[in-house]
C-alpha cells in the first residue's frame with residue numbers, strides 16, 4: 001500500500017461528510033418544522049455513528065503526532081482541533097427554535113473544515129509522517145463503540 005492510500009478510509013469519510021453537509025444545507029432552507037426536526041435528528045445520528053469516531057481518529061493519529069513531533073505545523077493542527085470542538089458544541093446546542101441558522105452553520109463549518117483537511121492537512125501528513133505514523137492512522141480503532 002502506498003503512502004497516499006493509507007489515508008483512503010479518511011478520504012472516503014470526508015467525501016461522505018461533504019455529501020452530508022450539502023444535504024443539510026438544503027434542509028436548512030426549509031420552512032417545514034417537521035423537515036427541520038428530522039434534519040436535527042439526522043445530524044445527531046450522523047455525529048453519534050460516524051463523525052465523533054472520525055474526529056477521534058484524526059485527533060489521536062494525526063493531530064497528536066503533529067503536536068509531539070511536527071511542531072512547525074502546530075498552528076494548523078490547533079485550528080483544526082478547535083473546529084472539532086466547535087462542531088461538537090454546535091451539535092449539543094442545536095434546537096428547533098433556531099434550526100435554519102444552526103443547520104446552516106453546522107453544514108458550513110463541517111464542509112469548510114473537511115476541505116481544509118483534504119487540501120492542506122492530508123498532503124502534509126502524506127509527505128511528513130513516518131511509515132510508523134502512517135501505519136497508526138490505518139490501524140486506528142475507536143475506544144468507544146457508538
Ligand SMILES: [Fe+2]
Nearest residue numbers: 055058080117
Ligand atoms: Fe477534522
Ligand SMILES: [Fe+2]
Nearest residue numbers: 014058114117
Ligand atoms: Fe476530517
